[in-house]
Amino acid sequence: MMQSLGNFLNWCSPLKTPELALKICLSCRGRRRGRQIIVEEHVRSVPEEWKTTSQLDNLNLSDLRPQYRHIDALKTAPEPVRRIFTLKFASDNEKYEAKYLEYGEKLRKHAYDNDSLEMQITRLTIDIRRLQEEIARMTYEKKRMKLKLQSMIKSRKEFLLELRSRNYEKYCLVMKVLDLKLVFDPEYDMELTPEARSIAEMKLRSFAEVQRIKEEKERKSREVSELQIQIFEKLKSGEITMTDENQS
Incomplete structure (x- = not known):
């Protein structure tokens, strides 16, 4: 018993308080409290102005x-x-x-x-x-x-x-x-693997195709609207007339 007590006192040497170490040895809760004190004494130092x-x-x-x-x-x-x-x-x-x-x-x-x-x-x-x-x-x-x-x-x-x-x-x-300073994340130079590069190229091609289809639809709708405007102006000026057959 005395030998185990002596070993524990050696383990608690950073405390430099044998009386406290003797009290801590009496229970498991005391041991945990002793470790907590050691952790508090060896924390990372912070600036004093903080x-x-x-x-x-x-x-x-x-x-x-x-x-x-x-x-x-x-x-x-x-x-x-x-x-x-x-x-x-x-x-x-x-x-x-x-x-x-x-x-x-x-x-x-x-x-x-x-x-x-x-x-x-x-x-x-x-x-x-x-x-x-x-x-x-x-x-x-x-x-x-x-x-x-x-x-x-x-x-x-x-x-x-x-x-x-x-x-x-x-x-x-x-x-x-607010006296703030926005710090951006550093830009990392990374080399893409062949699989990642192929996936990126495929995404770019699909995006370009979608944009082409969209522009084609807009061009056709614009041509149709321009044609309708021309027909309406000719009808209004009397250049062309709508017969009953055309109306039907």
């Missing part, structure tokens, strides 16, 4: 909370009363909502715009930065949160590309207001 800075630092805490901004009485209320309803006493969710409305003043199309590409990108950007701050302050890594962050960044990139194809001026405004 732990101290936040996107809410430049938020004006003297402004009213979003749900009380429509009340006119608070604008003329005494300062002690008004201070209770300001962002200084707001929760984190209310502060992030105020940040969303602050961006919305510059990007919204109208007062109730929450579904446009600009506002969806704004919402995703705020959530991404909030999750990045949480991951930076964590003492251990969670794969689930990293996967969620990657999914959100991918969705925002798709929205940005779609907005750039629709309205380039709005795209530039969103990138400037």
